[in-house]
Amino acid sequence: xxxxxxxxxxxxxxxxxxxxxxxxxxxxxxxxxxxxxxxxxxxxxxxxxxxxxxxxxxxxxxxxxxxxxxxxxxxxxxxxxxxxxxxxxxxxxxxxxxxxxxxxxxxxxxxxxxxxxxxxxxxxxxxxxxxxxxxxxxxxxxxxxxxxxxxxxxxxxxxxxxxxxxxxxxxxxxxxxxxxxxxxxxxxxxxxxxxxxxxxxxxxxxxxxxxxxxxxxxxxxxxxxxxxxxxxxxxxxxxxxxxxxxxxxxxxxxxxxxxxxxxxxxxxxxxxxxxxxxxxxxxxxxxxxxxxxxxxxxxxxxxxxxxxxxxxxxxxxxxxxxxxxxxxxxxxxxxxxxxxxxxxxxxxxxxxxxxxxxxxxxxxxxxxxxxxxxxxxxxxxxxxxxxxxxxxxxxxxxxxxxxxxxxxxxxxxxxxxxxxxxxxxxxxxxxxxxxxxxxxxxxxxxxxxxxxxxxxxxxxxxxxxxxxxxxxxxxxxxxxxxxxxxxxxx
Numbered sequence: 001x002x003x004x005x006x007x008x009x010x011x012x013x014x015x016x017x018x019x020x021x022x023x024x025x026x027x028x029x030x031x032x033x034x035x036x037x038x039x040x041x042x043x044x045x046x047x048x049x050x051x052x053x054x055x056x057x058x059x060x061x062x063x064x065x066x067x068x069x070x071x072x073x074x075x076x077x078x079x080x081x082x083x084x085x086x087x088x089x090x091x092x093x094x095x096x097x098x099x100x101x102x103x104x105x106x107x108x109x110x111x112x113x114x115x116x117x118x119x120x121x122x123x124x125x126x127x128x129x130x131x132x133x134x135x136x137x138x139x140x141x142x143x144x145x146x147x148x149x150x151x152x153x154x155x156x157x158x159x160x161x162x163x164x165x166x167x168x169x170x171x172x173x174x175x176x177x178x179x180x181x182x183x184x185x186x187x188x189x190x191x192x193x194x195x196x197x198x199x200x201x202x203x204x205x206x207x208x209x210x211x212x213x214x215x216x217x218x219x220x221x222x223x224x225x226x227x228x229x230x231x232x233x234x235x236x237x238x239x240x241x242x243x244x245x246x247x248x249x250x251x252x253x254x255x256x257x258x259x260x261x262x263x264x265x266x267x268x269x270x271x272x273x274x275x276x277x278x279x280x281x282x283x284x285x286x287x288x289x290x291x292x293x294x295x296x297x298x299x300x301x302x303x304x305x306x307x308x309x310x311x312x313x314x315x316x317x318x319x320x321x322x323x324x325x326x327x328x329x330x331x332x333x334x335x336x337x338x339x340x341x342x343x344x345x346x347x348x349x350x351x352x353x354x355x356x357x358x359x360x361x362x363x364x365x366x367x368x369x370x371x372x373x374x375x376x377x378x379x380x381x382x383x384x385x386x387x388x389x390x391x392x393x394x395x396x397x398x399x400x401x402x403x404x405x406x407x408x409x410x411x412x413x414x415x416x417x418x419x420x421x422x423x424x425x426x427x428x429x430x431x432x433x434x435x436x437x438x439x440x441x442x443x444x445x446x447x448x449x450x451x452x453x454x455x456x457x458x459x460x461x462x463x464x465x466x467x468x469x470x471x472x473x474x475x476x477x478x479x480x481x482x483x484x485x486x487x488x489x490x
Contacts, residue, residue, distance in 0.1 A: 011074045018320040022079035025327060026240040027068055029113040030083050032481065036212035037192065038100055039484050044203055049101050052488050055100055058090025078107055078320075096205075099157075103202040107314050108194040111405055115231060116325050121330040122184045122235060123470055128340050129177045129242065130332050130463050132341035136170035138458055139344065144446040144453075146351050147358035147431050148263070158366055159358040159431035162349060164444035166461055167452050172245045178240035181466060187231045189214035197314060209480035214477030227312045232326050234378050236300045237332050243297040246336050250290040253344070257283040260300045263350045285343040291335050296332035299325050358431040362391050365401065367479065368435075371428040375420050387415045401429060456477065 006015055033054065042052035049438075073350065074081045088097035136195055143162035150160040190210035195201060199222045206218035219225040256264040266283050276279035303325050310317040358364075360427075365387050372383035389409035390401045397405070407417040427433050439445040442452070 006074060006077060010351040011072075015074065015077060016072045019079055019082075020464070021320065021324045023068050023070070025117050025324065026062060026079065026113045029057060029110070029116040030079065031062065031064065032116070032213060032478075033109055033112055033192065034083070034087070035485060036209050036481055037104060039212060039481070039488065040100070040205055040208045041102060042172060042488065043208065044205055046102055046204070048200055049488070051096050051099060054091050054093070054096055056485055056489055058087045058097065060489075061090045062086055069085065071290075073327065079108065103195065103200040103204045104192065105194075105196040107196050108191045110319055111191045111194075111226060111231075111479070112213070114326075115189075115191070115215075117323075117327060118232060118235065119184060119188055120474075121327060121334070122180060122187065123467060123474075124331060125239070125334050125337070126177055126180055126184070126463070126467055128338045128341065129180065130172055130335050130460065130467065132344075133170055133173045133177065133456070133460055133463070135345045136166045136173065137342045137453060137460065139448065140166040140170065140453055144348070144449050145435075146349065146354065147165075147414045148349075148354040149357045149361070149363055156357070156361040156363045158363050159434045161435055161446070161449060162354070163453070164435075165444070167449060167456065169245075170456050173242075174456060174463075176238070176242040176245060179241060181463070182236070183235040183238045184235055184470070188214075188216050189219040189231075190217070191219045191225035193218060194222035198222055198225045211277075212477060212481045214474040217242075226314050229307050229310075230320050233304060233307065234362070236303055236326065238330065239329065240297060240300050243293045243333060243336070246293045247290055247297070248341060250286050250293065250340065254283060254286050254290065257286065263354050265348050266348065267346050267348075268341060270346060271293055285339060289343070292332050292339070293336035296329050296336060299329035299332065305327065355431070362394070362401070364429045364431050364434045365391060367426040367434045368401070370405075370426070371417065371424065372420065375424065376418055378414070382392040382414060386410050386418075389413060401425070451464050 027436050038047065038052055038055050038059075042049060047055075062083070067082070070082070076085055078263045081128060082133075084097070084100065087100060091097040092197065115325045138164055140163040143166070146162040147159055148162050148165060149156045150158050150165070157422070158297050184450045192209045193204050193206035193215075210216070253264055255261055266281075266285060268281075270280045270283070270285035272284040274282065303322060306322055306325075307318050368390075369383040369387045371379065372378055372386060375382070386406075386409050389412060392403045393409060394401045399405075403422040406420070408416045410416065435444045435446075437445065439448055441448065
């Protein structure tokens with residue numbers, strides 16, 4: 001004898017977990033969707049004012065916290081039906097309660113509540129990204145003239161400043177914020193009214209429901225409202241770029257914190273001692289940044305892999321079991337970004353050692369080659385050969401590039417000595433001079449990094465204003481919905 005739906009095995013392996021996830025993520029959103037929908041139905045004369053009042057009283061009488069903690073018993077399929085049952089009980093009239101579901105489907109409800117939850121997470125992520133962006137900017141503001149070596153291929157390359165280095169990270173973070181903002185704008189459209197997939201014959205007002213729920217408007221095509229998943233794949237794509245950046249930043253600071261580098265130090269609150277080695281100061285906060293960001297990226301890739309070849313329509317692959325992975329990925333992204341911001345805000349740079357290394361390992365000699373080109377009117381290839389020979393001779397001698405070494409190399413390469421003076425050589429090999437004269441747009445000269453910082457501050461102001469406006473829109477929509485309900489209950 002076959003079991004009735006839902007079979008025990010289906011309840012145990014699907015419905016119970018989905019019910020618990022819906023309680024955690026969607027209960028409040030289900031209630032808001034019900035409230036907005038019935039207000040619109042009454043305004044459109046699809047239900048009467050008395051029916052609206054009875055339904056709203058039933059919704060208002062729901063014990064939401066008890067519902068949030070209820071054990072799944074299989075008496076209903078999912079949280080949607082559980083809520084509808086409770087509303088019917090509160091109405092005392094199942095026929096009137098049944099009118100709540102006029103001109104809608106679980107399909108459009110589901111994709112709406114997913115967006116309602118995701119958009120709040122998205123704003124939270126943008127906020128912590130803005131905080132990290134500000135940490136980079138505040139640190140850069142204090143270090144326009146703090147010299148450090150820049151690395152290419154993991155080797156010392158040329159002198160730069162801490163400001164120049166951190167502004168690169170700030171710009172990356174600013175672009176991440178811009179991408180996530182665009183994803184939010186596209187996500188913040190309301191699918192309600194698409195119903196199963198082709199709308200309805202009832203004269204509903206989709207724009208009204210969208211407004212009551214704080215959306216910028218309804219989605220346009222009803223088929224796409226149900227079938228499209230780019231409302232979250234676009235977001236996850238932008239988040240993946242953020243996570244890759246965060247992972248790269250974390251790797252940088254972990255290397256800098258190594259004793260062998262010793263150029264950044266985290267305070268005790270962000271390091272962990274060893275249970276056996278008394279001397280250890282493990283920079284675990286940054287390790288956790290990298291680990292959490294990697295975990296979040298793995299979840300993002302898992303979601304994208306899960307949906308990349310699913311049918312273009314209503315399908316379970318992109319619904320109950322998948323959505324919590326979206327939310328977990330966003331939560332872990334938030335954790336990684338927030339932790340990095342807190343740790344860096346508390347960190348200190350070893351300025352003396354960084355300056356010393358900005359003068360070491362011959363990393364200023366590019367400017368010596370440039371100086372030779374300017375001073376001697378030689379092609380850069382010749383100047384490059386002279387300086388490369390200088391480095392070989394100085395390395396063999398265990399010294400720096402001296403005036404005698406320079407002239408010997410020049411005579412070997414071009415058959416004559418240079419008119420360059422010893423003082424000009426000293427200036428050409430100065431890390432401070434190297435940075436100071438690189439005033440080209442995007443360069444490390446203090447005047448240029450100050451301009452770049454001002455640009456990033458302006459972008460930050462814009463991001464903060466956008467975030468404030470968006471949070472305000474959602475707050476006002478909530479207040480408006482509450483006001484409409486109070487009015488209907490008079």
